[in-house]
Amino acid sequence: MPAPAIEMSRFLDTLAASSAIGPGREGGLSRLALSKADKEVRDMFAGLVKAQGMSLSIDGVGSMFARREGLRPDLPPVLIGSHLDTQANGGRFDGIIGVLGGLEVVRALDAAGITPLRAIEVVNWTNEEGARFSPPMVASGTFAGTYTTEWTLARRSDDGPTLGEALDSIGYRGNAPVGGRPIDAYFELHIEQGPILDSLGMQVGVVTHGYTSHGFLVSFTGETAHTGPWPMERRKNALVAGARLLVASDDIGWDFAETGGKGTAARLVAWPNKPGILSDWAEVVCDVRHDSPASAAVMAERVRRAIGESAARAGCEAKILDSWTWGGHIFDRGLVDGVRASAVRHGFRHMDIASQAGHDAYFMARVAPTAMIFTPCRGGITHNNRELCLPEDMAPGLDVLLDVVLQRANRPA
Ligand SMILES: [Zn+2]
Structure with missing residues (x-):
């Protein structure tokens, strides 16, 4: 049986398909939460995970959970995720690489014929950016029990509809319960959104905590x-x-x-x-x-x-x-050590780093052991159409993600 491996060309093809949906300024994306473009990328993601044989459930605030069953369906799953929505002048990478990276992990396991003990779920959180509905990370916050579903559905956009109405209008108000189920661990791969890794020539950021x-x-x-x-x-x-x-x-x-x-x-x-x-x-x-x-x-x-x-x-x-x-020392020491150990094993240039932006991982850390992996982005430019990660910027983070997810998913009860 071959060892599972990230296939960059496959990942980049999927990323390119995402990059064509909701174009903004030259080179960027303007894919506000629950807009027509968001529906389109959600449909794309749904099609891809179904083609991969995953089951898809959508919760009451529109977050999408694609599940690849494990050998022991009774055990809590390992969750990988981030968000497909962007700012009005957003980039093509941001949290998108975290969702599509999760899909790539599943594809790598499928290609190698490996089924770990635990199920793996890939989540696309609704309205991470908070660009259309305030506050940001509202869906992961609801999953974690910080906000009630009713409160979240009542958030109103500048352009009129509430979050609940916008979900209905694109057909993404699901019936799965919001949170309230055990998650074994949560991993989020994200671009750094700052200049530190790039300026120091680092390939992987081991995120220890958040501002x-x-x-x-x-x-x-x-x-x-x-x-x-x-x-x-x-x-x-x-x-x-x-x-x-x-x-x-x-x-x-x-x-x-x-x-x-x-x-x-x-x-x-x-x-x-x-x-x-x-x-x-x-x-x-x-x-x-x-x-x-x-x-x-x-x-x-x-x-x-x-x-x-x-x-x-x-x-x-x-x-x-x-x-x-939000923020503080919220990430799980064991998982963070695992991220670092994987970077060491691969020989990647890596460093411990604090996250300065908000992420869904902050809320998930309230209900499950959580860790984040950062990739560098050129010049630290982000929330900008010039946001750029080259394949070599993303590949090490994806390798680490595959490592830590596989290891955790084989953790016995
Ligand atoms: Zn993001």
């Missing part, structure tokens, strides 16, 4: 008035309150930049947002993150203070509509 991140969705309420005669001291311009909070978030990031902290002014919407009238409503998304949970907590406290100060300076009322936190 602690605190995010906020805040609304400001003021009063419309004429931009000319209305006295400054009586103005309640919600747009200004929102802008002040965003600048404060950026400033907080700069204050912690020396130790790697980040503060992000992510989004501001206002109404009416027109010349000639003051806006009476604004909504802001901002976040702060840091490798040290304690520093992240200090940064978050400063954001909370800035929310009140921004509202007061602009004569408005502030309301925190939603806040979220």
Whole structure:
């Protein structure tokens, strides 16, 4: 029986098929969650896993689970996954290589005629990016029990429909229960989305933990008035309150930049947002993150203070509509050691690294032993149509993924 092996040409063909769906700016993708393009790539994934003899189930928030049965169907499965949705100006690699990499692992096992003890499931999580429905990683968060299914289905997009309505419109609201079942382990292969591996010439990132991140969705309420005669001291311009909070978030990031902290002014919407009238409503998304949970907590406290100060300076009322936190030392030591050992065995240049972006793995770590593998991406450019991974950037991570999944899937009860 041959040893199972990743076949790069097969993987790259599948990746190329994905790259043709939902084109964005030159070279990139604009495949927002539950859009027509997302339906198309979901249909493609469904067709591929069925052709591979896998069974497909879709849960109540639209996450797709393709299952390859093991010798012991009664044992909890090993889950591999990430997401096929992208940002509005997204790249072709991002989490896509994690889902299609999972499929490639199954294909490699099939080609070698190997059936491990445990089932292997490959998951495509709904709305990882949070680009159409806030917050990000909402489906894995629901699977992990952090959000209820009802709450998640009620998330509303800018363009109108709720997440539940959007699922219905593309036919992807499934009937499998959301979470609540044992998972033996979760592995996620993802591009680094930063410049560290590429700049150091590393082939594999052994992800040890994630930056602690605190995010906020805040609304400001003021009063419309004429931009000319209305006295400054009586103005309640919600747009200004929102802008002040965003600048404060950026400033907080700069204050912690020396130790790697980040503060992000992510989004501001206002109404009416027109010349000639003051806006009476604004909504802001901002976040702060840091490798040290304690520093992240200090940064978050400063954001909370800035929310009140921004509202007061602009004569408005502030309301925190939603806040979220993730990251920290959440990954399973044994699995992380396994990723590193595989990189060593292959002779890949590798390093331990923290994840600075949010990933579905963060929520999965709450319910199952979890690990992540990073591949380098050129220049660290991501969430950008110039995002680029060459085959040689992805191959080592795929080899490691196959190793650790196979090993775990043969773990006895
Ligand atoms: Zn991603």
